[in-house]
Amino acid sequence: MKSKNIWNYGFSFGSIIGGAYFFYHIIGYALNIETNFFWSFIGTFVIVFGMGWTMVNYRKNIIKDNMKFSKFFSIGAIMSIFISLFTTLFMVIYIGKLNPSYLDNFLVQYQSILSEMGSDIDVFEDALIQKTIKIVLFPSMFIFDYIGNIFYSLLVSLVVSRPLIGQPMTINRPRKNDYVPYQEIKDKENDDKETEDEMFDEQEGENNEKDEENIDNDNKN
Numbered sequence: 001m002k003s004k005n006i007w008n009y010g011f012s013f014g015s016i017i018g019g020a021y022f023f024y025h026i027i028g029y030a031l032n033i034e035t036n037f038f039w040s041f042i043g044t045f046v047i048v049f050g051m052g053w054t055m056v057n058y059r060k061n062i063i064k065d066n067m068k069f070s071k072f073f074s075i076g077a078i079m080s081i082f083i084s085l086f087t088t089l090f091m092v093i094y095i096g097k098l099n100p101s102y103l104d105n106f107l108v109q110y111q112s113i114l115s116e117m118g119s120d121i122d123v124f125e126d127a128l129i130q131k132t133i134k135i136v137l138f139p140s141m142f143i144f145d146y147i148g149n150i151f152y153s154l155l156v157s158l159v160v161s162r163p164l165i166g167q168p169m170t171i172n173r174p175r176k177n178d179y180v181p182y183q184e185i186k187d188k189e190n191d192d193k194e195t196e197d198e199m200f201d202e203q204e205g206e207n208n209e210k211d212e213e214n215i216d217n218d219n220k221n
Helices: 006-030 037-063 069-098 101-116 127-161 183-220
Strands: none
Touching (some): 006 037
8 A cells, every 4th residue: 555656546545435335335225325415425425535545645655746637537437437336336235135125126116107298108018128228327327426536536536636725835956955966076077176276386387487497597597
């Protein structure tokens, strides 16, 4: 879970939150409160809070640096995949084992919609329609659940990427005491050059003095 790779990180925490949400649904079914509004609200809070904590943890403890909105959103999008997979897995178990009448009730509602639209299609008499519904039911559940989680991810990313509303994030600027590669080498080269120039000036000065002495001696002679 210390991986900087957002796919590995998103998979790890997405699976944890998705697994927790899976057992949350199981508990709701066991207590017969899975359709309760307050219970559903708590489930939504678990997902939103889990996403927010995961994003903040990645910024604080993994890369330890500021992040752009796009990276926050990418983590949330990856997490949403695995959260939706666990939600869809629960629905497979729920429809197949826990509440087999769910599909029949769904077909009744679907038939009612068709009748209100004035359609002559009879879902219960058309085996092909029933087969098609069974095939697309779970993939469509995954897609719609994923869209909902992506929306949560969008909201959380907007909040987390700008902790103070109306105030931009601090931009990383090099500090005066920041180590700059090859800066020491460059400074050393400059110092060596200055030393060589000083030595050259001293040598030239000594030569000039000797020349002046020689000229004075020649004049005396």
